[in-house]
Amino acid sequence: MQELKEKIEKYGTVLPGNVLKVDGFLNHQVDTDLMYKIGQEFAKHFQNQGITKIWTVESSGIAPAVMTGLAMHLPVIFARKHKSLTLNDNMYTADVYSYTKNTTNRISISKKYVDKGEKVLLIDDFLANGQAVEGMMEIADQAGVEVAGAGIVIEKSFQPGGKELRDKGVEVYSLARVKALTDDGHVVFN
Numbered sequence: 001m002q003e004l005k006e007k008i009e010k011y012g013t014v015l016p017g018n019v020l021k022v023d024g025f026l027n028h029q030v031d032t033d034l035m036y037k038i039g040q041e042f043a044k045h046f047q048n049q050g051i052t053k054i055w056t057v058e059s060s061g062i063a064p065a066v067m068t069g070l071a072m073h074l075p076v077i078f079a080r081k082h083k084s085l086t087l088n089d090n091m092y093t094a095d096v097y098s099y100t101k102n103t104t105n106r107i108s109i110s111k112k113y114v115d116k117g118e119k120v121l122l123i124d125d126f127l128a129n130g131q132a133v134e135g136m137m138e139i140a141d142q143a144g145v146e147v148a149g150a151g152i153v154i155e156k157s158f159q160p161g162g163k164e165l166r167d168k169g170v171e172v173y174s175l176a177r178v179k180a181l182t183d184d185g186h187v188v189f190n
Helices: 002-011 032-046 062-072 131-143 161-167
Strands: 013-015 019-021 053-057 076-079 091-098 103-110 119-127 146-156 172-181 187-189
Touching: 002 032, 002 146, 002 172, 002 187, 019 172, 032 062, 032 119, 032 146, 032 172, 053 062, 053 131, 062 076, 062 119, 062 146, 076 103, 076 131, 091 131, 103 131, 119 131, 119 161, 131 146, 131 161, 146 161, 161 172
Parallel strands: 053 076, 053 119, 119 146, 146 172
Antiparallel strands: 013 019, 091 103, 172 187
8 A cells, every 4th residue: 555655654763673663643643544545445355255343452453443344334343451340251362462562461352242153354553473463363263253364554574473374374464564674764665
């Protein structure tokens, strides 16, 4: 998606440790026009797959997931990272390691909103090592839910997540694939 690549080049910042910071338009301040186009692009790509719900992990995946849900006229569920007092133990859970935060979070989705046999589309802001998508797939497996694929805003293709998911037969559709982050702060796309 050319507009996304242009935003990454203009506003993205390369940090040490192969981190791409895009908080100016994706995961802190949200460019709603761009998110709307991202949602439309995911909807167009996955439109004929019988998807019944959109899943993501809080919080950076919520904006692209909601826009995809809007475009597809489907509900969106986001896996919570922190247990709330309003959530009970009737949850599907999985542990997810965050590369950029160097922490492991237990994500959870309420059983109340998941029906066995549903077909879900997973949406995430970044794909590096694939932990968030793997966690959602683990929950889908627990719930008896089929995963139609994963829509990724930015994939760091030099890290193993995308290849590992594709090797497992998951359809991964990434709108911007980054093959390198250079020492002088540039982003190189596939």
